[in-house]
Amino acid sequence: MASADANAFTIVFDDSGEMPSAQELRQSLEKGSDDLKIDTLRKIIVATLNGNAQPTLLMPIIQFVLPSKNKALKKLLHFYWEVCPKYDDNGKLKQEMILVINAIRNDLQHPNEYIRGATLRFLQKVKDAELLEPLVPTCRACLEHRHSYVRKNAILAVFTIYQTFEHLVPDAPELVHTFLAAESDNTCKRNAFIFLSHCAPSRAQEWLLSVLEQVTGFDELLQMAAIEFIRKDSKSDHRRKYVQCISELLSASSTSVKYEAAMTLTGLTQNAVAVKAAAQGLVEVMLKESDNNVKMIVLDRLDALRRKHEHVLDALVMDVLRVLQAPDIDVRRRAIGIALSMVSTRNADEVVTFLNKQLVRTLDQDYEKNLEYRQLLIQSIHALAVRFSDVAGSVVTALMEFLADANSPSAADAIAFVREVVEKFPHMRAHVIERLLSAFPTIKSGKVFRGALWIVGEYCADAHEIQDAFVKVRAVLGEVPILAAEQRALEESGTADESAAEGSSKPKGGTTKVLADGTYVTETAYSAAPTTGLGKDTSGKPPLRALLLGGDFYTGAVLAATLAKLVLRHRALSSAGQTHNALRAEAMLIMTSTVRLGQSTFASAPIDEDASERIVQCIQTLALTPDAPATSIDAIFLKDTKAAYAKMVATEERKAKEKKEKESKESQVQVDDLLSFRQFAKKAGGDVVEDIEEDLGRATGAGEVKEDLLSNLSRVVQLTGFSDPVYAEAIVKVHNFDILLDVLIVNQTPQTLQNLCIEFATLGDLKLVERMGTHTLAPHGFHSVKATIKVASTETGVIFGNIIWENGPGTAETCVILNDIHIDIMDYIKPATCTETQFRSMWTEFEWENRVNVVTTITDLRQYLAHIMKCTNMNCLTPDAALEGECDFLSANLYARSLFGEDALANLSLERMAETGAVTGYVRIRSKTQGIALSLGDKITLAQKEVPPAA
Numbered sequence: 001m002a003s004a005d006a007n008a009f010t011i012v013f014d015d016s017g018e019m020p021s022a023q024e025l026r027q028s029l030e031k032g033s034d035d036l037k038i039d040t041l042r043k044i045i046v047a048t049l050n051g052n053a054q055p056t057l058l059m060p061i062i063q064f065v066l067p068s069k070n071k072a073l074k075k076l077l078h079f080y081w082e083v084c085p086k087y088d089d090n091g092k093l094k095q096e097m098i099l100v101i102n103a104i105r106n107d108l109q110h111p112n113e114y115i116r117g118a119t120l121r122f123l124q125k126v127k128d129a130e131l132l133e134p135l136v137p138t139c140r141a142c143l144e145h146r147h148s149y150v151r152k153n154a155i156l157a158v159f160t161i162y163q164t165f166e167h168l169v170p171d172a173p174e175l176v177h178t179f180l181a182a183e184s185d186n187t188c189k190r191n192a193f194i195f196l197s198h199c200a201p202s203r204a205q206e207w208l209l210s211v212l213e214q215v216t217g218f219d220e221l222l223q224m225a226a227i228e229f230i231r232k233d234s235k236s237d238h239r240r241k242y243v244q245c246i247s248e249l250l251s252a253s254s255t256s257v258k259y260e261a262a263m264t265l266t267g268l269t270q271n272a273v274a275v276k277a278a279a280q281g282l283v284e285v286m287l288k289e290s291d292n293n294v295k296m297i298v299l300d301r302l303d304a305l306r307r308k309h310e311h312v313l314d315a316l317v318m319d320v321l322r323v324l325q326a327p328d329i330d331v332r333r334r335a336i337g338i339a340l341s342m343v344s345t346r347n348a349d350e351v352v353t354f355l356n357k358q359l360v361r362t363l364d365q366d367y368e369k370n371l372e373y374r375q376l377l378i379q380s381i382h383a384l385a386v387r388f389s390d391v392a393g394s395v396v397t398a399l400m401e402f403l404a405d406a407n408s409p410s411a412a413d414a415i416a417f418v419r420e421v422v423e424k425f426p427h428m429r430a431h432v433i434e435r436l437l438s439a440f441p442t443i444k445s446g447k448v449f450r451g452a453l454w455i456v457g458e459y460c461a462d463a464h465e466i467q468d469a470f471v472k473v474r475a476v477l478g479e480v481p482i483l484a485a486e487q488r489a490l491e492e493s494g495t496a497d498e499s500a501a502e503g504s505s506k507p508k509g510g511t512t513k514v515l516a517d518g519t520y521v522t523e524t525a526y527s528a529a530p531t532t533g534l535g536k537d538t539s540g541k542p543p544l545r546a547l548l549l550g551g552d553f554y555t556g557a558v559l560a561a562t563l564a565k566l567v568l569r570h571r572a573l574s575s576a577g578q579t580h581n582a583l584r585a586e587a588m589l590i591m592t593s594t595v596r597l598g599q600s601t602f603a604s605a606p607i608d609e610d611a612s613e614r615i616v617q618c619i620q621t622l623a624l625t626p627d628a629p630a631t632s633i634d635a636i637f638l639k640d641t642k643a644a645y646a647k648m649v650a651t652e653e654r655k656a657k658e659k660k661e662k663e664s665k666e667s668q669v670q671v672d673d674l675l676s677f678r679q680f681a682k683k684a685g686g687d688v689v690e691d692i693e694e695d696l697g698r699a700t701g702a703g704e705v706k707e708d709l710l711s712n713l714s715r716v717v718q719l720t721g722f723s724d725p726v727y728a729e730a731i732v733k734v735h736n737f738d739i740l741l742d743v744l745i746v747n748q749t750p751q752t753l754q755n756l757c758i759e760f761a762t763l764g765d766l767k768l769v770e771r772m773g774t775h776t777l778a779p780h781g782f783h784s785v786k787a788t789i790k791v792a793s794t795e796t797g798v799i800f801g802n803i804i805w806e807n808g809p810g811t812a813e814t815c816v817i818l819n820d821i822h823i824d825i826m827d828y829i830k831p832a833t834c835t836e837t838q839f840r841s842m843w844t845e846f847e848w849e850n851r852v853n854v855v856t857t858i859t860d861l862r863q864y865l866a867h868i869m870k871c872t873n874m875n876c877l878t879p880d881a882a883l884e885g886e887c888d889f890l891s892a893n894l895y896a897r898s899l900f901g902e903d904a905l906a907n908l909s910l911e912r913m914a915e916t917g918a919v920t921g922y923v924r925i926r927s928k929t930q931g932i933a934l935s936l937g938d939k940i941t942l943a944q945k946e947v948p949p950a951a
Contacts, residue, residue, distance in 0.1 A: 019047055022056055029060045034070045041065060041076045045083060051755060051774040053085050062099050074107075074115070078122040086128060093130045101134050108138040113147040120153035124160040129168065132161055136168050140175070148185040155179070155191040162199055173200035180207055186219035193222065197229040204229055209238060212245050220254045227260045234268050243268050250281040259285045259298070266305060272312050279305055283319045292328045299323075299334045306342060317342040321354055329369040329376075336380050348388040355381050356398050375410045378402065382417040389425055396421050396428065400435050403452070404442035409837060411443075415451035422459050423649055429459050437472045443543055446552045453555075457562035458642045463574040466566045470583060473563070473590075476544040481593040486549075486602045548597055551605030556594040557614040563587035564618040565637050572638075584622050591619050651881065719818040725749045726756070726777075726803050726816055734827040737899065739766070739789040741821075745803070747777040756805035758818075760787055764797035764931075766823070777805075793900055793931060797823040826939065829904060831875035832897040839877060839893055843905055846926040850937035854910060854921045856944045861890040861910050864919055869894065871943035872936060874906060888912040904932055 020028075020043065028040040041061070044054055061080065065073060081104075086097055107119040120142060126132055139161070142154035155176065162172040169175070173196065180192040196204035208215075208226060215226050227249065230242045246268060249261035262281040265274055279302060286298040302320065306313050320342065323335045343351050355377055362374040378399060385392040400418060405411040418436060422429045436452055443449050460466050479485040547555050567584050574580060595615050598607025621633050712731050719728040727746040732739065741760075747753050757774045769788040777783055789799065799821040804813050834842075858864045862883065869876055874894035883892065894906040910921040923940055927933045 019043065019052070022054060025054070025057055026060045029057070029064045034068065034073060037065055037068070038070075038073055038076060041073070041080060045076065045079055048080075048083050048085075055085060058084060058094070058096050062096060062103075066099070066103050071114070071118075075118065078118070078125075081122070082125050086131065093128075097131065101131060105135055105138050108135065108142060113145070113150050116142060116145065117147075117149045117153045120150065120157045123157040127164060129165045132165060133168055136161065140169075143175070143179055148188055151183070151185065152188045152191050155188060155195060159191070159195045159199070162195075173203055176200075177203045177207065186222050190219065190222040190225050193225050193229070197225070197232070201229075201233065205233060205236065205238070209241065212241055215245055216248050216252065220252075220257055223249060223252065223254070223257045224260060227257070227264050231264045231267060234264075239268060243274065247274065247277060250277055255285045255288050263301065270309075272309070275305065275309050275312055276316070279313050279316055280319070283316060283322075286323055292326065292331055295323060295326060295328075295331045296334060299331070299338060303338050303341075306338065311344070314342045314344050314347065317347055317351060318354065321351070324358060329372055332373060333376055336376060340380060340383060343384060343387075345388060345390075348384060348391050349394075352381060352384055352391045352395055355384075356395065359398070359402075371410065374402075374405075375413055378410055378413040378417065382413065382420070385417065386420055386424065392421050392425055393428060393431075396432055397435060400432075400439055403436075403439050403448055404444060409841070411445050411448045412451070413837075415448045415455075419451060419455050419645075420649060422455060423646060429461065430465070433459060433465060434468075437468060440472045440476045441543065443476075446547050446555045449544060449547065449555050450558045453558050453562040457565035458645075460566060460569065463570055463579075466570045466573075466583070467579075469566055470563075470586065473544070473559070474586075476542050477559075477590065478542040478545040480589055482545065482548065482597045483593060483600055483602065486597075548594060549603055551603050553594070553598050553603075553605075553607040553611040556598070556607070557611040560591045560594065560615040560618040561637070563590060564621055567622055568634050568637055588619055588622050591615050591622075717819070717821050719743070719821075720803070720816055724816050725814065726753070726805065728758070728803060728816075728818065730821065732821060732823075734823075737791050739791060739799075739823065741787040741789065741799070743785050743787065744782060745775075745777065745785065746782045747780055749807075750779045751807050752779060753777040753805040753807065756783075756803065758785060758787075758801060758803050760789075760799055760801040762789065762797060762799050764823075765792035766790070766797040766799065767792065791823075791828070793902070793929070799823070826871075826873050828899045829873045829896045829936075830899070831873055832895055833875055833877065834895055836877070839895060839905065842903055843907075843926055846903075846905065846928050848927050848930045848933040850925045850933040852923040852925070852937050852940050854919060854923060854944070856919055858919055859912070859917050861887075861912055861919060864910060865890065865892055865908060867946075868906075868908065868923065868940060868943065871946070872896065872906070872939055874904065888914065898932065902929060902932055903927065904936060906936070 025040055025044060028036050032040065044057060044061075047054055061077075065077060068074070081100060086094060088094055104119060104122075107115050110116055110119075120139065123132070123135065123139065139154060139157050142150050143158070145151055145154070158169055158172055158176065162169045166172075176192050176195050177200070180189060180196065183189050183192060193204060193207065196207065208229060215223060218226070227246065230246060234242065243265065246261050246265045249257055250265070252258050252261065258281050262278040262285070265278040265281075268274075282298050282302055282305075286295050286302075289295060289298075302313070317339050320335055320339050324332050326332065339351065359374065359377045359381070362370055362377065381395050381399060385395050396418060399414045402414045403411050403418075405414070418432060422432050433456065436455060440452065443452060456469050460469050474480075541549065544555070544559070564587065567580070567587050570583055571580050595607065595612060597603055598612065621637070715732050717730050717732055719730055720726060725748055727748055729744050731742040733742065734740075743758060745756070745758070754776050755774045756777055758772045760768055760772070762768060767790045769790055772785060772787060775783055775785070791797070801818045803816045803818065806813055854864070856864060858867065865876065865883075868874070872894070874896040876892055877895050878892040883890065888911060890908065890910040892908045894908065896904045898904065905926045907924045908921070909924075910919055912919050925933050925936045925940075927936075
C-alpha cells in the first residue's frame with residue numbers, strides 16, 4: 001500500500017503576484033472565458049500545493065469548469081483532482097466527489113480516444129480506493145477499445161490500481177495474460193508484459209517462453225522489456241534458452257537493445273565464447289554511436305569485462321582501436337589505455353603497426369588536439385616496445401623520425417623512448433646510436449638535444465663510434481672557436497654593408513636611424529651599442545650553435561659532459577696516443593669556446609654559474625695527463641651516471657609489476673572452503689534457491705549497507721539555539737552530486753505552531769531542488785523534513801535560511817534565522833595521479849594560483865607533508881625515493897581531481913630552519929577555476945592550525 005507521503009505533485013504554474021480572494025476566483029470561474037478559467041485554475045492549483053486548499057471552490061469548479069470541452073482545461077482539471085482535498089473532517093469522502101467520479105466515468109467512455117487515454121493516464125496518479133472502485137469496470141472495458149492509444153494506457157492504469165489496491169482488481173494477472181495473448185500492437189504488448197513481469201512473473205515467463213523464437217522480430221521497446229525480465233529471471237531452469245535468445249539479440253539493429261543484451265549475457269553465463277560475443281556487441285555499439293558519452297560508457301564496460309575475464313578479449317584489441325577514428329581526445333586516450341592492457345605477444349606486431357600508421361597520419365591531420373594525440377601515440381608505442389622486445393627494433397627507427405618534431409613534448413617522449421631502448425636491449429645499441437647520430441642535424445629542441453647527447457656519451461662503446469660522434473657534434477656545432485667565428489662573420493657583414501652604402505647621400509661619419517617618435521638621428525661608431533645575439537638571425541646556423549647563441553647553456557653543459565665521457569672512454573679503449581690527444585684538445589677547445597661565448601655579448605643571455613662551473617670541471621678533468629691512472633672522477637663520468645639510470649629503470653619496472661599484481665585479482669580457493677552445488681539446492685515447490693553467498697550475506701547482514709549512528713552524529717549541524725521557540729538541527733549527507741539535509745524540527749512551546757515552513761537559500765554553485773512545504777506542529781512535538789540540494793562545481797558553498805510559523809489564526813508570523821551550513825569541499829576531491837609531463841603542462845596552463853605561507857608548529861618535514869595530504873585528499877606525485885634521507889629541504893608535487901573533472905595542483909616548498917627548527921616555506925595551489933584554488937587554500941590554512949599527533 002502506498003502511503004500519502006509517497007505522492008509526488010508537479011507545480012505547473014508559479015505567480016509571484018498577489019493571490020486573488022475566493023470570491024474573485026469564483027467569479028472568474030463562473031463568468032470568465034476558457035482562457036481566464038485556465039489562468040484561474042492554475043492559481044487555485046498553486047495555492048492548494050502551497051497549503052491554501054480553497055475548499056469553497058470545489059463546487060464552483062464542478063459546476064463551471066467540469067462541463068467544458070476545452071482539452072487544456074480538462075488537463076488542468078486532472079491536476080486539480082490530484083491535489084484537492086477529497087475527504088471531510090471526519091475522514092469520509094466528500095459528497096461532491098460523486099459528481100467528479102461520474103464525470104471521470106463519462107470521460108472513460110468518451111468516443112474521442114485522446115480524452116479516454118488522457119483520463120486513463122490520470123487514473124495512474126490516483127491513490128484513493130473510494131475514487132477508483134467505481135471506475136474499475138469502465139477501466140477494464142477500455143482494454144477492448146479499438147484504438148491502441150486507449151489500450152496501452154488502460155494496461156498501465158490497471159497496473160497501478162493492482163499494485164496499490166490489489167483487492168479492486170483481483171483477477172488482473174489472468175485478465176492481462178488473456179489480453180497479451182490476443183494483442184497485436186507492440187506498445188500494448190510491451191505494457192502488458194511489464195505488468196506480468198512485475199505482478200505475475202510465472203505468467204510472464206510462460207508467455208516469453210512461448211514466443212522466445214520470435215523475440216528478434218519484436219519492437220525495440222518489447223525487446224528491452226524481454227531483456228529486463230530475462231535479467232531478473234536469470235536463475236531459473238531456462239537459462240540455456242535465455243542465453244540463446246540474448247545471443248540472437250546481439251545482432252539487433254537497435255544499439256540500445258544490443259547494449260542491454262551484451263550486459264545481460266555476461267550476467268547469464270561466464271562462458272568465454274559468450275563473453276567474447278558480448279564484448280563484440282559492445283564494440284559495435286561504440287562504433288555506431290556518435291555520442292562521446294556513450295563511447296566512454298561502453299569503454300568502461302569493456303574494461304570491466306577485460307578485468308574479470310583476462311586474456312579472453314585479447315583478440316578484440318584491433319576492434320577496440322577502431323574507435324580512434326573518433327575526434328574526441330578523451331575517447332582516444334581511454335581506448336588506447338584499454339587496448340594496451342589487451343596486447344599480448346600474438347598481436348603486439350599488429351597493434352604497433354596500427355599505432356605507427358596513426359602516428360604518421362597526425363602529420364597530415366590538423367585539428368585542435370592533434371599534438372596531444374601524437375604525444376599519446378608516442379607514449380603508447382614506447383610502452384609496447386619496452387614490454388615486447390620483438391617490436392622494439394621495428395618502432396625505434398620510426399620514432400626517431402619524430403626527434404625533429406617542432407612539438408617539444410612529442411620529441412621529448414621520443415628521445416625518452418630511445419634512451420630506455422638502448423638501456424634495456426644491448427644488442428640494439430650500435431644500430432640506435434648510428435641512427436641517432438644521423439638525426440643530429442634535424443633536432444631543434446634543446447631538451448631533445450640534451451637527451452641525445454647523454455645517450456651518445458653513455459653508450460658509444462668503441463673507438464670508431466666515438467670518432468663518429470665527434471664528427472657529428474662538430475657538424476651541428478659549426479666552426480670553433482665560436483666567438484672568433486661569430487666576430488669574423490659580423491665584421492664581414494659590416495664590410496659588405498659599408499660597400500653597399502657607398503655613393504649614397506649619408507654622411508661618412510655614421511648611419512641615419514629612425515627613432516620610435518619618427519625623428520632621425522645619426523649613429524656613429526662611438527655611439528653604436530655592441531651587437532648581441534638577441535637580435536641576430538640564427539636561422540642559417542647549425543642547430544646546436546643556434547641553441548648556444550640563444551642562451552641555452554644548460555645544453556652546453558651537457559655537451560661538455562658528453563665530450564668528457566667520450567674522451568675518457570676513448571683513452572681506455574685506444575692505444576693511439578696521437579688520436580686521443582687530438583680528440584682531447586678538440587673537446588677542450590669546444591668547452592672553452594662555449595664558456596667564452598657565454599661571457600660575450602653574442603649570446604642572447606649570459607651563461608649561468610652552474611653551467612659555467614660544470615664546463616670548467618670537465619675542462620679540468622681532461623687537463624690531466626693522458627697516461628695518468630684512472631681516478632674516481634673517471635668512475636663518476638663513465639659508470640655512476642649509467643648505473644643511476646639503470647637503477648631508475650629497474651625501479652620503474654618493479655613499480656609497474658607491483659601495480660599489475662595489485663590490480664590483478666587472483667581467486668584463491670582454500671582446501672576447507674565449502675562447495676555449493678546449485679543443482680542440489682532446490683526446494684519442494686520447485687523454486688531455485690539463490691546463490692549460497694547471497695543467502696549467507698542476507699542472513700548475516702553483511703550485504704546490507706547500514707548507516708552508522710556515530711557517523712551520522714558527527715555530521716549533525718545545529719541550526720538554531722536551545723532557547724529558541726523552535727529548535728532545529730540537520731544531518732548533512734553528501735552523495736556524489738547531491739547534498740541531502742535531514743532536518744529535525746522540535747516545538748519547544750506549549751502552543752500549536754501552524755503553517756510552519758523552512759526556507760533554504762544557497763550561495764555558490766548550489767541549487768535547491770524543491771521548495772519545502774508547510775507543517776503544523778503540536779505542543780512539544782517534533783517533525784522531520786528532508787531537502788535535496790544539487791552541486792554544480794567544486795566550490796565552497798553556503799546554505800542559509802529561516803523558519804517561519806504562526807502561533808494561531810490571525811497572529812503575526814514569527815521568524816527564526818538559521819545558522820549557516822558550510823559545505824566541505826573535501827567531499828568532492830579525490831586523490832589522483834598523473835605523469836610528470838602532464839603535471840608540468842597543467843601547471844603552465846592553469847592561470848589561477850593561490851600561495852599559502854607555511855605557519856605551523858610541526859617540526860618534521862615529512863610529517864607536515866603527510867598532514868597536508870590527509871587534510872586536502874591530495875596524492876603525492878613525488879616518488880618516495882626522492883623524499884628519503886635526512887635533509888632540511890623538501891619539495892613535493894600534489895595532485896587531485898574533483899568529481900566534476902576539475903584538476904587541482906599543489907607544490908610544497910619547505911625548509912627547516914637550523915637555528916629554531918621551525919618549518920617555513922610556501923604551498924602553491926593552481927587550478928583552472930578560481931573557486932577550487934581559493935577553497936583549497938582556505939582548507940590548508942585551517943589545517944595548519946590542527947597539529948596531528950606525533951608519529
